[in-house]
Amino acid sequence: MNALGWGLLLTVLLAGWALLDGAVQGGVPLVRPLGGRDDSRRRVVLAAVAPFLLLGEVWLVAAAGVLLAAFGHVEAVLWAAGYPVVVALLVAWVVRDAALWLRSRLTAPRWRQGWDVTAQAASLALPAAFGALAGVAWVRLSVVGAQADGGSGAAQALALGVPVVTAGLAVATARVHGGLVVAARAPGTTAQAAVRPVRRALVPAAALATLGALGALAVAALGTASALVAAVLLVAAAGVALAARFDLDRGVHRSGVVRAAGPVLAVVPVAATAAVAGPATLALAASPAVLHGLTWPVLGAFAAVLVAQAVSWRVLVRPLGPRTAVFL
Helix, strand or coil, rough: CCHHHHHHHHHHHHHCCCCCHHHHHHHHHHHHHHHHHHHHHHHHHHHHHHHHHHHHHHHHHHHHHHHHHHHHHHHHHHHHHCCHHHHHHHHHHHHHHHHHHHCCCCCCCCHHHHHHHHHHHHHHHHHHHHHHHHHHHHHCCHHHHEEEECCCCHHHHHHHHHHHHHHHHHHHHHHHHHHHHHHHHHCCCHHHHHHHHHHHHHHHHHHHHHHHHHHHHHHHHHHCCCHHHHHHHHHHHHHHHHHHHHHHCCCCCCCCCHHHHHHHHHHHHHHHHHHHHHHHHHHHHCHHHHHHHHHHHHHHHHHHHHHHHHHHHHCCCCCCCCCCCCCC
């Protein structure tokens, strides 16, 4: 498998994580607003997104492995340029998972409420850190990165502004995706209540996607032509978000636009980043001999992961009911 194949594999793995874990990132912040002080309602919201926690993290670990093995130079660039963001991402990830697993170990209300607040904060920090790291990749893995080091005013402005926009976009899109998952899987009034935060998040998501498209155009103007693809993807995502906002009254189950909005918005930060940073990433790939030697072991492991994910999906991801096992 050549560098392009490895780049596509990395993109697929990151998109899978954004799609699956994004449901948790967007759903957990709804635990307190939707559940209030009723712990049973809080656990319903958690149960709606809990299976995605188990399924999603496998993809991020696999993506990190591919990044280190096939694109070690890219990892070094991102680590050097975005060290605080990488650390924030790892800390948020660990704290979010610890809070979710520990919150039900004791029945004391303060114990559970404290961990719920912690999980909510970490679930907001996690997509923000990932989005900011994507913005760092936009800048550092393109011509803009080289110009920023040289002191170009436009490039320096992009280096500061793009990560902020992509961080906000990742948070907003996760909020939409997670809210729609809760609305689709939770029963009764909880599902109806989950639509309200989705309605509030769709317009900011569209606005941030539009700002991201403008940033992509600026990157393209400074020499990275592939950023034009990212601009088109982000404009299309903004259109999907607005269409879903106006079609939301039809209901999550009745509107195809609304059902598609969550997955589309969840993966668009990854797709846009792949478009902007893809050429530079491929240029920094490991040698063909190294890539060839890794191909079959990695593809075999990837096939095994897909089988395990498919089995887990059939077992875990079902409509919530009285007999659903709740482990968070």
